[in-house]
Amino acid sequence: MEHLPSHNSLYNDKDYWDERYRIEDSFDWFGDLSSFKHLLDPHIGSADRVLVLGCGNSTLSFDLYCSGFTSITNIDYSSVCISTMAAKHPNCPGLEWYQMDARKLSFSDSCFDVVLEKGTLDAMIADERDPWNVSPETAKTLQCILKEVSRVLCPGGRFVSITFSQPHFRKRHYARRELDWSIQHYSYGSGFHYFMYVMTKGEPLSPQDSELEDKLLKATCPSLTSCLEGSDSEDYLNNIEL
Template sequence: MTHLPAQNSRYKDVDYWDERYKTEQCYDWLGGFSKFQHLLKKHIRKEDSILILGCGNSSLSGDMYSAGYHSITNIDYSSVCVSAMSSRYKDCPGMTWQQMDVRQLSFPDASFDVVLEKATLDALMVEEKSPWSVSQQTATFIHQTLNEISRCLKPGGCFISITFANPFFRKRLYAHSEYDWSIKHHTYGDGFEYYLYVLTKGEPLSAEDAALEQNLLKKDQAPDIPTTKELPDEDFLSNIAL
């Protein structure tokens, strides 16, 4: 793959993405919309206001728009990406693009019915060497991001997270009562399985997830996060593409 960086840490570098987006037209991590459309339609209404985090040059927004979801706000921290995608979809009323940091969303409280991310959180974790020991920097980054997502969700709205991370690890990241959401998940994919988490704002954690939170608090343990090292090959992008 021509756009693979020399080191995984480059996935966190905006300069890497700026350069990549200058030449790459489209790339869909974890598969395209058709792979999980049947799951999204269970949780997203056509009239919902949707925020897509770390949109990149994925076809997801455009495919969702074609499927009838016409209130979509896209953010990415690459100005090159935002400029290119704004131009590409300039004839789509209701579709907007903004440069923004996921840790500091410039939207009022309760702005969206749905916040969606696909492999954005995964990309933020590429430097972690073990799922059992997460750096304080990464833990803080993820916590800030999840707090912002929860803040921007309307009551009854949902955060949809699409990832390669299985529930054993990813629930440790999401199962915190301060975010004020419940956790459910689905799977999709052929051969290599991917996960689609649905976190509903205003619903309590299940008894199992609440117990997980208490166990983590008792152990004074930071959320354990799966890393690219768990994949059968260290070629991260190749492994998470369908």
């Protein structure tokens, strides 16, 4: 891909994204809406109030708008991205654009029916070398974002996360009782598969996901750190199909 960074750490660099958005017209991680619409449709309706985290220059929001969605709020921490996307879609009532940090959303509690992210969390952990054990800083960032997502979701609302990350890697971040949601996951694609996770606010974790959380909590205790020993480390970023 033409705009690949020289190092994965740049995925966390605002200047990198600002410059990329100045020169790149559009890019969709993990395919456009048509790639996973069949999985998304049962969990989202055109009247839903939708928040898109880290919208970037993806066509996703405009494609949803063209499909009949009437309330789509887009945020990105790059002001260049937001100004460019707002200028690109000037006559689309209900399609709104805000520069904002996903770690501190400027929205009231329970104000969205759906929060949607596609590749945003992947970019935030792109510099991690071991998906089994991300750094404390990255783990804190992810949990901060997930708490904000849970806060702005209304009861029965859905958080939809689209990623290349397999369940044994990603569920360890999503399976938290404090987030007050259940977890389902699906896959799509041929050859290399991508994953869609749907978290439903107000539904309990399954027994298996509750067990996963308990296991991970025990693993944080010094005397029980052997819980995850023997896990393979891998440079999982090599699997991203750009």
